[in-house]
Amino acid sequence: MNNENIILQEDGLAMGAPSSSIIFELFLQYLEQTKLPHIAQKLKLVNYFCYVDDILIIFDSQHTDINTIANEFNTLHPKIQFTEETEKLNKINYLDITIHRKHTRVNISIFRKPTYTDTLIPYTSNHPVQNKHAAIRFLYNRLNSYQLLREEYQHEENIIHNILHNNGFLIQKQNRKQKHSQSQSTQPPKPKKWCTFTYIGKETSFITKIFKHADLQIAYHTSNTLRKHLSYSTTQQDKFIKSGIYKLTCPNCNKAYIGQTGRNFYPRYDEHKRAFRYSILQSKFAKHLIEHGHTFGNIESTMEVLHFHKKGTPLNTIERFYIHKEAMNNNHLNKEYTETTNKIFNTILERLQ
Ligand SMILES: [Zn+2]
DSSP: OBTTBOOOOOSSOOTTOHHHHHHHHHHHHHHHHHTHHHHHHHHTOSEEEEETTEEEEEOOTTTOOHHHHHHHHTTSOTTOOOOOOOOBTTEEEETTEEEEEOSSOEEEEEOOOTTOOOOOOOTTSSSOHHHHHHHHHHHHHHHHHSOOOHHHHHHHHHHHHHHHHHTTOOOOOOOHHHHHHHHOOSSOOOOOEEEEEEEOSHHHHHHHHTTTTTTEEEEEEESOOHHHHHHTHHHHTOGGGSOEEEEEEOTTTOOEEEEEESSOHHHHHHHHHHHHHTTOTTSHHHHHHHHHTOOOOOHHHHEEEEEEOOSSHHHHHHHHHHHHHHHHTTOBOSOGGGOOOOHHHHHHHHHHO
16 A cells, blocks of 8 residues: 555565565475476586575586576576676685685685674673574574684684674683583473563563573563664653653752652652642652752752653552662662562662672
């Protein structure tokens, strides 16, 4: 649909549709099985490798040449046009490797596109450690899965170390092969149940560690997505028009009041200020200022947003956590009964120090 007109796709596959990749694969396999054998025979091709839409062909230049091959391939289907590339200085890039043809053998090295940036999830980023390690594991798995010559191996290892260094990771010499053999087990793996947690920081890992000996596989997702950052760009400019947990700090003695709001922070701030102005003692914060003769600051200096969250039970728990934290520092203005002993909170706070 476009401007209320229905557009009919006459050929090709819908971009992004889950079915497209399967139909595409069926179509290519069909071509490969029915038409390719004839071309291969006719041109006496030595070998043929294909991955999705990337094809590597080894041919004998006494029997054919690259233009003849390209012309033959372009007769496969009127809608498919192949472009060709030949080796330069005995080298050609295919997928993520560079193949270097020598007199008696072939050398392989890791190929990165010139546009490649060495950006991983930085070490300091608020992401699950498992996600960060996945990218590193990929680099090392690739290093170890190709049969690289010693100097190629060392060259690639140096590149990986640079990538890790540039993203703030500590570099540890790893004995990957040994680790691999240890992980092989003769026991068949038990089917495991998966559960997902929203990763908000180190606190999440402390909680999931409790499930270490349960038959549960933990997966994380973050709410820190690009979509979230891009689609609400206006709210990024003003933190006070969201809802969540806030902290009001007395400018004179630094005592703090923790509160929550399911609306945005501005009316909440106004309520506390009105309570101060009209001596309404329902606000614990206003009560403190009035009783001690302390002053009410502006929103920027008084109100700190501790945690963005929509209204609901989790908001109550997060609020209790922050009250607990202030109470541990003996700095809170909240009602006494809102602060209770809580082993989980204590553990989290200990680990955060
Ligand atoms: Zn005060």
